[in-house]
Amino acid sequence: MWLDVDEAAAARTEGHWSQTSLAGLECRMVPWVRDRGEQRRSEMDNEPDSKSGVPQLAPADDIRFPLMEKPAVGMLLACVAGLLNAWTFARTGTFATVQSGNVVSAGYNLAQGHWPMVFMALGTILAFGAGACISAVVIAAFARRMSSFSAILLSAQGALLIALAGIAAVPGIAPHHIALGISFVAGAQGNAFHRTRGMIYGNIAVTAVLQTAFSFVGRALARRIHDDGEPHLRWAGIYFLVLLGFAAGAALGSVLDMRGPSWAILAAAAITLAIAALAALDHRGRVDPTDGPTP
Numbered sequence: 001m002w003l004d005v006d007e008a009a010a011a012r013t014e015g016h017w018s019q020t021s022l023a024g025l026e027c028r029m030v031p032w033v034r035d036r037g038e039q040r041r042s043e044m045d046n047e048p049d050s051k052s053g054v055p056q057l058a059p060a061d062d063i064r065f066p067l068m069e070k071p072a073v074g075m076l077l078a079c080v081a082g083l084l085n086a087w088t089f090a091r092t093g094t095f096a097t098v099q100s101g102n103v104v105s106a107g108y109n110l111a112q113g114h115w116p117m118v119f120m121a122l123g124t125i126l127a128f129g130a131g132a133c134i135s136a137v138v139i140a141a142f143a144r145r146m147s148s149f150s151a152i153l154l155s156a157q158g159a160l161l162i163a164l165a166g167i168a169a170v171p172g173i174a175p176h177h178i179a180l181g182i183s184f185v186a187g188a189q190g191n192a193f194h195r196t197r198g199m200i201y202g203n204i205a206v207t208a209v210l211q212t213a214f215s216f217v218g219r220a221l222a223r224r225i226h227d228d229g230e231p232h233l234r235w236a237g238i239y240f241l242v243l244l245g246f247a248a249g250a251a252l253g254s255v256l257d258m259r260g261p262s263w264a265i266l267a268a269a270a271i272t273l274a275i276a277a278l279a280a281l282d283h284r285g286r287v288d289p290t291d292g293p294t295p
Contacts, residue, residue: 065197066286067279068150071238074196075245076271077189077203082249083256083268084182087168090257091175094121097186097204099128120176127180131187139192148287153192154276157185161269165262182265195289196238206246213239 067073081097088096095101102121109117135153142149164181167173190204202208216236223232249268256263279287 067282068289069195071241075241078242078245079249080268080271081204082246083253083264086250086253087264088179092179096179096182124183127183128187131184132191135188135191150287151276151280158269158273165265169262209239209242
């Protein structure tokens with residue numbers, strides 16, 4: 001039995017349930033969206049339990065998650081990051097969406113006295129941070145108007161990627177300058193879209209995704225030790241899909257980059273704009289992820 005703590009307290013105050021029945025209730029956290037507004041009301045099952053008379057939350061499989069929390073969308077966003085990383089790795093030897101490497105590079109080259117490399121790494125880090133910061137401001141503005149931000153943000157991201165692809169096609173342009181723009185895009189994407197079926201994940205850097213996937217596998221293997229009733233292998237599969245999208249994007253980007261300096265970035269732009277179109281045309285329910293941006 002799953003019961004929201006606040007709903008239980010309210011019902012007890014109003015005298016709907018007895019002290020005895022409340023004492024027997026077990027409140028459990030499950031990986032779903034627990035929005036306190038419209039989302040919560042849509043997830044509540046209005047029919048009371050036949051034995052206890054207690055309204056119950058629908059199981060996670062019955063919850064309608066926002067479009068941007070669909071596993072397929074998370075996989076596509078990871079594919080975008082893989083495409084962009086393939087381009088920056090081939091052209092600059094760095095991963096523009098994965099900032100842990102740039103932080104290490106900044107520290108290492110600082111100790112070695114390689115100042116151009118230090119400034120290059122710091123520039124990428126700051127560009128990424130600027131993307132995250134600006135996306136947070138944009139999302140706050142849309143939240144104030146109580147309107148969806150996903151389609152607009154993704155469209156802007158796609159347009160910026162097309163511009164970067166055009167710059168990449170110009171002879172003589174240093175690829176490190178384009179990598180700064182890619183890092184900016186990655187910061188915005190990672191900050192705005194970071195939930196899949198209510199669970200935190202990453203689509204621009206996948207170390208935590210890999211850890212979480214195998215953690216769920218471990219929980220499934222430990223079922224005889226402690227069984228909490230959750231479908232851990234199903235959750236693991238969602239995270240493995242993100243990893244697959246990331247790797248597939250990198251592989252595709254490697255192939256496209258051999259055809260020309262702009263193809264990998266254009267492919268990333270095409271996928272981004274396709275998701276933006278889906279977000280703009282989806283009128284069946286909520287589109288934006290819950291609790292965006294990251295904080």
